[in-house]
Amino acid sequence: EVQLVESGGGLVKPGGSLRLSCAASGFSFSNAWMAWVRQVPGKGLEWVGRIKSNPAGGTTAYAAPVKDRFTISRDDSKNTLSLQMKSLKTEDTAVYYCTTVGSWYQLRGLNYYYYYYMDVWGKGTTVTVSS
Amino acid sequence: DIQMTQSPSSLSASVGDRVTITCRASQDISTFLNWYQQKPGKVPRLLIYAASNLQSGVPSTFTGSGSGTDFTLTISSLQPEDFATYYCQQSYTTFSFGQGTRLEIK
Numbered sequence: 291e292v293q294l295v296e297s298g299g300g301l302v303k304p305g306g307s308l309r310l311s312c313a314a315s316g317f318s319f320s321n322a323w324m325a326w327v328r329q330v331p332g333k334g335l336e337w338v339g340r341i342k343s344n345p346a347g348g349t350t351a352y353a354a355p356v357k358d359r360f361t362i363s364r365d366d367s368k369n370t371l372s373l374q375m376k377s378l379k380t381e382d383t384a385v386y387y388c389t390t391v392g393s394w395y396q397l398r399g400l401n402y403y404y405y406y407y408m409d410v411w412g413k414g415t416t417v418t419v420s421s
Numbered sequence: 422d423i424q425m426t427q428s429p430s431s432l433s434a435s436v437g438d439r440v441t442i443t444c445r446a447s448q449d450i451s452t453f454l455n456w457y458q459q460k461p462g463k464v465p466r467l468l469i470y471a472a473s474n475l476q477s478g479v480p481s482t483f484t485g486s487g488s489g490t491d492f493t494l495t496i497s498s499l500q501p502e503d504f505a506t507y508y509c510q511q512s513y514t515t516f517s518f519g520q521g522t523r524l525e526i527k
Contacts, residue, residue: 337518353517408455
């Protein structure tokens with residue numbers, strides 16, 4: 291069974307740091323692209339960032355509100371995804387979900403087009419930034 | 422950044438109704454559009470990817486269509502379990518979500 295289990299959430303003061311982890315099982319983690327999505331309780335979903343698999347380059351991308359403050363990393367030997375958060379703000383308070391990034395491709399003419407989506411979600415871990 | 426705007430923000434409907442939710446992108450995103458369903462207290466669930474492809478296990482009462490900047494999610498006959506919040510998401514450049522459409526029982 292494909293499973294993602296987040297941990298590391300908690301209460302932190304503004305300006306502080308926190309590291310979230312996501313333990314993956316039931317699939318080939320080393321070949322998976324992964325992402326973090328957050329949700330303020332009662333509000334909508336917000337994409338935080340993603341990391342490609344190492345065979346695909348292992349590069350990261352971030353949403354503007356967290357760029358330069360958050361860092362996504364992966365340890366394929368431990369099947370673990372991490373989100374290092376620093377300079378936390380009250381507006382970072384949310385439930386943080388770890389997700390797999392699935393893909394599908396379509397051949398149109400001579401070109402392949404790759405479509406990405408979030409297909410497996412963890413149950414989330416809550417981060418509260420408050421003094 | 423690509424902005425995604427859903428309409429309506431909330432919608433009341435009855436079991437058996439046909440419902441359409443609209444999502445508009447701030448620029449042309451071809452068919453790089455996904456739809457998710459989230460029930461209260463639950464994690465989001467992928468319904469449709471690449472604008473019109475039904476994810477495995479999703480009932481055929483759900484249909485996605487559109488390309489460019491305008492997309493729709495249609496539920497052909499509402500079932501009690503369909504009352505939830507629906508989100509569109511673009512994957513043309515990284516990702517971004519719409520603000521959500523809350524579908525409530527009339």
